[in-house]
Amino acid sequence: MSFLLQNLVVDLHLCLRESRGDWLQHWYGSMPAPGGSLEPHLSALCSSELPAIVAAVVGAGRTISRDQLLDHAEGEKCWVRMELAPAVRRRKVVGLTVTLHDVSVEKEQTQRADLTGRIEQLDVLTRGLIRKLGQPLFELSSRLHQAAQEADGSNLGQELRSLHDRAQRLLRFTQDLDGLIIDRRLHNKLVDVPLVLEKAVDLTAMLFTRQGVRFEGLPASSGLRIRGHEATLEHCFSHVLRNAAEAMPKGGLVRVSAERSPSGGLVQVVVSDQGCGMSDKEMEQACEPFFTTKQGDHSGLGLTISYAIAQAHGGTIGFASSQGKGTTVTLCFPVEQGHSIKRGREWKS
Numbered sequence: 001m002s003f004l005l006q007n008l009v010v011d012l013h014l015c016l017r018e019s020r021g022d023w024l025q026h027w028y029g030s031m032p033a034p035g036g037s038l039e040p041h042l043s044a045l046c047s048s049e050l051p052a053i054v055a056a057v058v059g060a061g062r063t064i065s066r067d068q069l070l071d072h073a074e075g076e077k078c079w080v081r082m083e084l085a086p087a088v089r090r091r092k093v094v095g096l097t098v099t100l101h102d103v104s105v106e107k108e109q110t111q112r113a114d115l116t117g118r119i120e121q122l123d124v125l126t127r128g129l130i131r132k133l134g135q136p137l138f139e140l141s142s143r144l145h146q147a148a149q150e151a152d153g154s155n156l157g158q159e160l161r162s163l164h165d166r167a168q169r170l171l172r173f174t175q176d177l178d179g180l181i182i183d184r185r186l187h188n189k190l191v192d193v194p195l196v197l198e199k200a201v202d203l204t205a206m207l208f209t210r211q212g213v214r215f216e217g218l219p220a221s222s223g224l225r226i227r228g229h230e231a232t233l234e235h236c237f238s239h240v241l242r243n244a245a246e247a248m249p250k251g252g253l254v255r256v257s258a259e260r261s262p263s264g265g266l267v268q269v270v271v272s273d274q275g276c277g278m279s280d281k282e283m284e285q286a287c288e289p290f291f292t293t294k295q296g297d298h299s300g301l302g303l304t305i306s307y308a309i310a311q312a313h314g315g316t317i318g319f320a321s322s323q324g325k326g327t328t329v330t331l332c333f334p335v336e337q338g339h340s341i342k343r344g345r346e347w348k349s
């Protein structure tokens with residue numbers, strides 16, 4: 001889905017002739033009067049490629065289309081599709097028509113569909129891997145542990161312990177993969193979101209108390225139930241919370257909230273950390289299978305699993321981040337209407 005932003009006509013010197021719409025004025029804070037040069041604005045949209053694009057449109061009569069992600073100084077982002085076509089009069093090219101569309105929604109839908117497709121393919125692969133490797137890896141790890149204990153104190157014992165550690169890492173990896181297997185037939189119960197979130201917070205707090213990570217939350221609103229599966233949803237929240245805690249190796253505060261959206265149709269679970277933050281590129285890749293920026297033994301599947309579980313509940317996951325200041329993850333789920341609950345307390349580790 002795309003939305004028309006502006007339509008312009010320029011002459012061969014890129015001077016403005018006609019304009020419908022005021023998006024350039026809004027985005028750049030300026031707009032040339034008729035007869036003024038539009039080249040600075042077009043250069044900002046095309047960068048160094050503008051001369052080649054104009055030459056192709058004017059010289060060859062081609063229509064050129066390109067997509068560009070734009071960042072506004074105030075933090076606003078927009079995917080813009082710019083289409084340049086020859087403006088013809090009396091069988092002669094006298095300029096160019098420039099059409100600007102907002103394709104942010106289209107880009108998001110395409111990226112989401114692509115990620116969902118790859119996760120579904122990974123799900124099929126995962127089922128086969130776990131069926132073939134799960135039990136043998138468990139048995140191998142157990143036997144290596146037993147053999148290492150029997151040979152304790154010798155060089156063989158050290159080597160066996162090393163092999164056992166490697167087998168354990170493989171076993172943990174298969175367990176992470178197992179989180180991608182979601183049985184949607186189980187998503188048929190009413191789930192109290194604040195209660196599930198509270199359980200996930202308490203468990204994560206226990207794991208990271210020694211690292212100085214604290215969890216605090218706002219009182220939850222009433223009526224926050226969704227249709228789904230409690231254990232799977234807790235798994236989703238746990239990965240997001242753990243990711244937030246691991247972003248602060250020297251400790252810090254994680255704020256957690258569960259509230260009804262302003263429209264009333266969604267439950268919004270928000271997790272904010274004080275960690276190192278993510279770049280725009282890292283936010284785009286955050287839910288990609290096996291993507292991780294962390295050092296050490298990390299599978300890169302945590303947020304992928306959270307994404308898959310959120311989607312299985314009819315929900316979404318989104319990110320907002322500032323490098324050096326932290327990251328906020330927002331999970332949204334459709335509220336199950338007609339079911340009200342009253343609860344709420346502050347979470348503190």
